[in-house]
Amino acid sequence: MxxxxxxxxxxxxxxxxxxxxxxxxxxxxxxxxxxxxxxxxxxxxxxxxxxxxxxxxxxxxxxxxxxxxxxxxINTETVNWLGLEYPVRIIHNARELAVLDETECRVFTRLGGDSEYVLSLIQRAVAERFAALCTELNAEVRTELERRGLTPPPTRITIKDMSSRWGSCSYTKGHISINIRLAAYPRETVLSVFWHEYAHYRYHDHSKAFYDFLLDMYPDYYKYNDLLKEK
Ligand SMILES: [Zn+2]
Structure with missing residues (x-):
């Protein structure tokens, strides 16, 4: 740069x-x-x-x-969550809370007129679900590494809003950052980013060896990760 x-x-x-x-x-x-x-x-x-x-x-x-x-x-009509679009329904009551369930996103608020406020409720709901998902995916990756006789490195996961990357790995600090914007993509795509960042613990570049390892660990890597290139 x-x-x-x-x-x-x-x-x-x-x-x-x-x-x-x-x-x-x-x-x-x-x-x-x-x-x-x-x-x-x-x-x-x-x-x-x-x-x-x-x-x-x-x-x-x-x-x-x-x-x-x-x-x-400022789109408060729909929520994109794990590759699907959910309609938003505003319910007038004072709970001031958004709930994302299997079919829709219900927003309980008395201040429904303010779209930025509604959006902040929605974003909080998405962030909570995404944090839970990341805990799950992280455990999944670590279990798979162990199953293959590899020791998962000590790792702290941070969820961030990033504009130019989907994830990053500070392998010296034992720290992986995951972009909150991945919440709009399928679960498998988020998982592909987890595998990508974990692979950086072994390979600090994007060499052939890096991708060989990545594909061995997660054979569907390209199928799901390529969805991130369409933007
Ligand atoms: Zn990378």
């Missing part, structure tokens, strides 16, 4: 990924970073000149992405 200062004082952060691509590709993402892929013949200077010339375009794109995210955040 690198940040450049534009002639007008604004700063623009980009990440250059070297790939065997014919053209230089630029992609602004909602984390406010421009992801650039280019082959090794394209110099950093050329990339930065292009970024500088097209800066207004990228700032505009960040703006649009943020606006889109904000709009989707």
């Amino acid at each position: 690198k940040t450049i200062t534009l002639p007008d004082g604004r700063t623009l952060t980009y990440e250059l990924i070297r790939k065997r691509v014919k053209n230089v590709n630029f992609r602004a993402k909602d984390d406010g970073i421009v992801y650039v892929s280019a082959n090794s013949r394209v110099s950093v200077k050329e990339v930065e000149r292009f970024l500088t010339e097209r800066a207004d375009f990228f700032f505009g794109a960040f703006e649009r992405l943020r606006a889109r995210e904000k709009r989707s955040e």
